[in-house]
Amino acid sequence: MSLLAVHDLAVSRGGLRTVEGVSFTLRGGEALILRGPNGIGKTTLLRTVAGLQPPTEGGVEMAEDAVAYAAHADGLKAALTVTENLRFWSAVFGGGPVGPALAAMDLAALADRPAAALSAGQKRRLGLARLMVTGRPLWVLDEPTVSLDADSVARFASVVRAHLAGGGAALMATHIDLGLDEARVLDLTPYRARPGRAVRPAGFNEAFA
Known part of the structure; x- marks a missing residue:
């Protein structure tokens, strides 16, 4: 199918x-x-x-x-931490836990850092990690x-x-x-x-x- x-x-x-x-x-x-x-x-x-x-x-x-869509915008809330951003998107989509997404995109060491303090590459990795918590x-x-x-x-x-x-x-x-x-x-x-x-x-x- x-x-x-x-x-x-x-x-x-x-x-x-x-x-x-x-x-x-x-x-x-x-x-x-x-x-x-x-x-x-x-x-x-x-x-x-x-x-x-x-x-x-x-x-x-x-x-x-x-469908889960990812384009040029990373879709992050600057004031939230890396973990909080993933939990937000997991709640929106009714997805799963954020731990596997943090590990898969090498974000565990940045888990408590606000998104506003991330580099461009780190923001992109976090934006892509969102895909994993959507369940789509x-x-x-x-x-x-x-x-x-x-x-x-x-x-x-x-x-x-x-x-x-x-x-x-x-x-x-x-x-x-x-x-x-x-x-x-x-x-x-x-x-x-x-x-x-x-x-x-x-x-x-x-x-x-």
Whole structure:
């Protein structure tokens, strides 16, 4: 059974289609990496799959409350400690204990440090650790390794592998080779929309494009 099914999807940014006719499925244990030149619509497609903006055409099928989304913002509360941030997100999502997430992203030594006092790389590791406490089976990730050094990239790749081994799935856009040999790659270049196709779907809000 698929965790995610995308059918003939077209998405838009700024009232113009970026890609169209995209179809794929993701089952538990599978990862799919989106590739393509800057501006082709990888972020827009991920936001559409995550439910943050409506599709222009086609559809996205998944179980309710299946997705956890991580993009460029780390989603942290600066005044809370590392542990408190993870407990907050665990409570929001009804997820699990935070200890495994602290260990997996090498944050145990920083557990009592306020998020405001973290470096950019530490904040990114904490932002990604949030995924582990959501309990959501489908991770949708937009350039998740920004600000990470090589060791942290390898650590995060191990986290993704463990998620897949546990029956989860991951859809991501990344320029970094995570060493996920089992991941499929989807190049969006052949799905680039024809020039000048202006579309303004019902309910479309350009502020969220």
